[in-house]
Amino acid sequence: MNQQTFESLYAGRWDQFAQWLERSAAARKQEAQSQGMVSFDMPARYRELCQHLALARDRQYSADLIERLSGLALGGHQVLYGARSRSLDRARNFLRAGFPRVVRREWRFVWLAIAVFFGPLAVITCAIPSHPDFAYVVLPADVIDSAQQMYGGEAKALGRKRAADTDVGMFGFYIFNNVRIGFQTFASGLLFGVGALFYLIFNGVFIGAFTGYIVDAGLAANFFSFTAGHSAFELLAICLSGTAGLKLGYALIAPGRLTRMAALRGAAAEAIPLVIGVAGMLFIAAGIEAFWSPRTFVAPIIKYAIGIAMWCLLGVYFLFAGRSHGS
Amino acid sequence: MRHERIAVGKFAVNARMPWHMLDTEREVPTPEGIELNLRLAGPVPRALAWTADLLLRAAAFAALSVPLRALGEVGSGIMLILWFALEWFYPTVCEVWFGGATPGKKALGLMVLQADGTPVRLTASLIRNLLRGVDFLPFAYGFGLLSMLVNRDFQRLGDIAADTVVAYRESARKHGSIPEAAPLPPSKPLTLREQRLVLDLAARSPLLTIERARELAGLIPSVTGTQQPESALTRLLSIANYLIGRRT
Numbered sequence: 001m002n003q004q005t006f007e008s009l010y011a012g013r014w015d016q017f018a019q020w021l022e023r024s025a026a027a028r029k030q031e032a033q034s035q036g037m038v039s040f041d042m043p044a045r046y047r048e049l050c051q052h053l054a055l056a057r058d059r060q061y062s063a064d065l066i067e068r069l070s071g072l073a074l075g076g077h078q079v080l081y082g083a084r085s086r087s088l089d090r091a092r093n094f095l096r097a098g099f100p101r102v103v104r105r106e107w108r109f110v111w112l113a114i115a116v117f118f119g120p121l122a123v124i125t126c127a128i129p130s131h132p133d134f135a136y137v138v139l140p141a142d143v144i145d146s147a148q149q150m151y152g153g154e155a156k157a158l159g160r161k162r163a164a165d166t167d168v169g170m171f172g173f174y175i176f177n178n179v180r181i182g183f184q185t186f187a188s189g190l191l192f193g194v195g196a197l198f199y200l201i202f203n204g205v206f207i208g209a210f211t212g213y214i215v216d217a218g219l220a221a222n223f224f225s226f227t228a229g230h231s232a233f234e235l236l237a238i239c240l241s242g243t244a245g246l247k248l249g250y251a252l253i254a255p256g257r258l259t260r261m262a263a264l265r266g267a268a269a270e271a272i273p274l275v276i277g278v279a280g281m282l283f284i285a286a287g288i289e290a291f292w293s294p295r296t297f298v299a300p301i302i303k304y305a306i307g308i309a310m311w312c313l314l315g316v317y318f319l320f321a322g323r324s325h326g327s
Numbered sequence: 328m329r330h331e332r333i334a335v336g337k338f339a340v341n342a343r344m345p346w347h348m349l350d351t352e353r354e355v356p357t358p359e360g361i362e363l364n365l366r367l368a369g370p371v372p373r374a375l376a377w378t379a380d381l382l383l384r385a386a387a388f389a390a391l392s393v394p395l396r397a398l399g400e401v402g403s404g405i406m407l408i409l410w411f412a413l414e415w416f417y418p419t420v421c422e423v424w425f426g427g428a429t430p431g432k433k434a435l436g437l438m439v440l441q442a443d444g445t446p447v448r449l450t451a452s453l454i455r456n457l458l459r460g461v462d463f464l465p466f467a468y469g470f471g472l473l474s475m476l477v478n479r480d481f482q483r484l485g486d487i488a489a490d491t492v493v494a495y496r497e498s499a500r501k502h503g504s505i506p507e508a509a510p511l512p513p514s515k516p517l518t519l520r521e522q523r524l525v526l527d528l529a530a531r532s533p534l535l536t537i538e539r540a541r542e543l544a545g546l547i548p549s550v551t552g553t554q555q556p557e558s559a560l561t562r563l564l565s566i567a568n569y570l571i572g573r574r575t
Contacts, residue, residue, distance in 0.1 A: 002572030050359035057361075060523040062571060064504050064530050071497075074363045074444065082446035165400060172404030176411045183415060183457055190461045190484060248488070261487060268454045268488035275457060 003061045010052055014072060017045055021075040046076040097322025099277040104318070106243055106274070109250070113200055113242035117235075120204035121211075128212025135213035138205060147214060151222040157294035158226040171290035178234065179282045182241040186248070186275050190264075193249020200242040225300035228307025229293045232314050233285035241278045244271040353480060353492070355444040363444050365494040367481050368437050370472055373493055377468075379431030384413045415456070422452045428496075436497060442480065442490045451489040458485035505529045510573050511565035514552050522570050525550060529567030532560065 020028070020042070053069040103110060128135050136144070146161045160170065181199070188195020214223040247267050255263030293303075351369065354362040391409060395402035421429040427438040427446055439447045439455070462471030462483045471483035480492050505526065517525065524547070532540040541556035544563045548554050551562040 002570075004572030047359060050357070050361045053361050060519045060526070062505060062526045062530055070361075070364055073357075073361060074365075077357055077363055077444055078440075078446050081443075166404065169400040169404035169407075172407035172411075176407040179411065179415075184460055187458050187460045190458055190488070191464075195461075264488050265490050268458075269450055272450045272453055272457075275453070 001059075003056075003059075003065065006052075006056070006059075006061065007065065013045070014049070014052075014069070017049055017072055017076065020045075021072065021079065042076070043080065046073075046080055049073055049076060094273065094276070098273060100318045100321040102270070102273045102277070103240065103243075106247060106270075109243040109246045110239065113196075113239045113246060116197060117200045117204045117239050117242060120201055121208040124205055124208030125212045125215070128209060129216050132213075132216050135209050135216070138209035139213060143210065144213065147210075147217065147219065151214060151219040151226065153222065156296065158222055158296060159289070159294050167290050167294070170294075171286055174286035174289050175283065178237075178286060179279055182237055182278045182282050183275070185238065185241040186244040186271070186278070189242075189245020189248040190252075191249070192252050193246050196242050196245025196249060199245075200238070203238055221300060225298075225303045226293045228303045229310065230285040230288040231307060232310040233281045233288065236314055237278045237281035237285060240274050240281070244274040244278070247271045247274075351481070353494075355442075357444070365440065365444060365492065368435075368493045368495055369481050370475050372435050372437060373432075373475075373481075374468070376429070376431040376435045376437055379434055380418075380429050381431075383430055384417060388413060418456045418459075419449070419452045422447050422456075423449050432493070436495055437493050438496050439491055440494050442492050447489075447491055451491050454489035455483075455485035455491050458488055461485070505567050505571060506533055506564055507573065508561065508564040508568050510569035511562065512569050513550060513566045517550065517570075521550060525563060525567050526570060529564055532564065 049069065049072055053066070053073050056066050056069055124134070124138075149161055150159050157165075157167075181203070185196050185199040188199060211223070214220060248264065248271060251263040251267030252260055258266065351367045353365045353367055355365060356362050388406075388410060392406055395406050395409075398405070418429050422439050426433070427440065432438060439452070441447055441451060459471075462468055462474070462485055464470050468483070471485075474483045474487065475481045478487065480486075482492060486492060506529070528540075528543060532544075535543070537560075541560045544551060544560040545554065545556035547563075548559070550566065551559040553559050553562060
């Protein structure tokens with residue numbers, strides 16, 4: 001069959017296919033719903049088009065025709081293989097079972113991150129009272145200066161450097177700052193895990209030094225009543241973002257039987273649920289830190305109780321949620 | 328794209344030798360047994376698209392910050408959240424729900440695709456945009472550029488981890504349609520490869536200067552049967568018309 005005949009036989013069908021592709025996805029969906037069925041047998045038409053493209057290539061038809069057909073095939077390929085559900089069900093399943101399952105699956109990296117973060121934190125916190133000078137090595141001067149305003153006895157709202165700071169303003173700042181740190185910790189794991197380790201250790205040392213300094217300065221009651229509520233979400237989220245970063249780095253260092261590229265792709269896909277969960281946890285932490293933690297009219301004992309309850313809640317969630325097969 | 332050399336005039340080359348050219352076109356095999364062509368975008372158009380996005384985001388942020396500043400401290404909190412969202416979620420939202428491209432990419436005719444040619448997925452888009460910070464290191468997308476120059480698919484580090492590529496939406500039109508001429512059968516049977524060469528040259532001829540088209544047509548006297556460039560081109564077009572099946 002020569003090209004002219006081929007084109008005159010099928011040009012009509014190609015035009016139909018092109019028109020169908022041009023209509024936006026929304027219009028196609030609406031059309032299918034209003035008629036109660038898909039009026040256009042897309043998979044069959046796509047296979048037919050692929051066959052025509054293969055024939056045209058095999059018979060060495062003109063490049064013009066082949067380009068047109070392969071353009072149509074690319075469009076069809078995207079519609080056919082790009083279709084996937086984006087339902088809310090997935091989000092709910094992720095929250096109920098997916099996230100804690102991923103955390104349990106990655107338990108090695110989780111414990112490593114916890115050790116690397118909480119280890120320095122605990123050591124430094126305990127060491128500061130006997131070596132108070134070390135706090136000045138780690139902490140910038142303005143952080144030390146502001147400690148008194150943030151956690152002093154006369155503060156109306158705890159954790160604020162300036163009296164004018166509002167809840168919403170601080171909420172914005174916590175999201176901007178903390179979620180960024182979470183994302184950076186994950187991303188820097190790509191540098192063979194060094195970046196993630198650095199952020200974990202650095203934050204552990206920094207938070208430890210600040211806590212030690214506060215305790216040493218006699219502001220412990222205000223400080224702990226401020227941090228109790230959001231500490232579980234914030235500190236565990238930092239560890240989990242480190243977990244995700246360490247996973248990326250480990251895939252590059254020890255790819256196993258895969259190429260490094262393939263190992264990285266696999267690790268990134270497996271780590272991304274952690275990062276999504278981390279972002280969610282840090283949003284919650286920012287909400288608590290901005291709207292609940294600064295309140296001074298709540299008795300510290302209640303804040304401690306709620307803080308401990310949050311730790312238990314998250315512990316139970318990560319250990320037990322999504323273990324049953326029904327979900 | 329794989330090119331095979333065929334006997335062209337006196338420059339006869341081994342026709343069986345596969346010839347891999349440096350090309351930005353990638354062939355993606357599909358389950359239907361065909362190959363799709365993706366035309367990948369290099370660092371320069373992607374940098375331009377990024378710059379356009381940066382300007383757009385800066386403009387949006389500046390425009391929204393005027394009313395927000397009036398709200399005082401509350402407004403500054405909202406501004407920080409806005410800045411955060413524009414920095415981290417703007418690319419992903421655009422790529423996943425608005426046709427695979429940020430406005431800057433759209434302006435340059437680019438889009439993000441999975442390496443298998445399907446639309447970019449949410450997880451892949453998150454990966455490539457979260458890892459953007461590492462591509463930015465040590466400054467001004469240094470690692471990203473290095474990675475793109477080394478990688479055969481112009482992938483930056485985020486693209487490698489996410490298995491995505493940035494491609495042009497439209498394939499460049501390298502060929503026009505074959506100009507009509509009185510069809511003429513070739514003087515001797517042509518192999519498929521020779522037929523393909525004749526058709527490609529005939530289709531390209533309207534895009535070339537007439538002198539260049541004649542010069543090229545004159546290189547294949549074995550097909551056109553003449554050394555004369557003017558008549559060679561006419562003959563070539565006639566043979567091409569015959570080959571695609573036009574008849575008087």
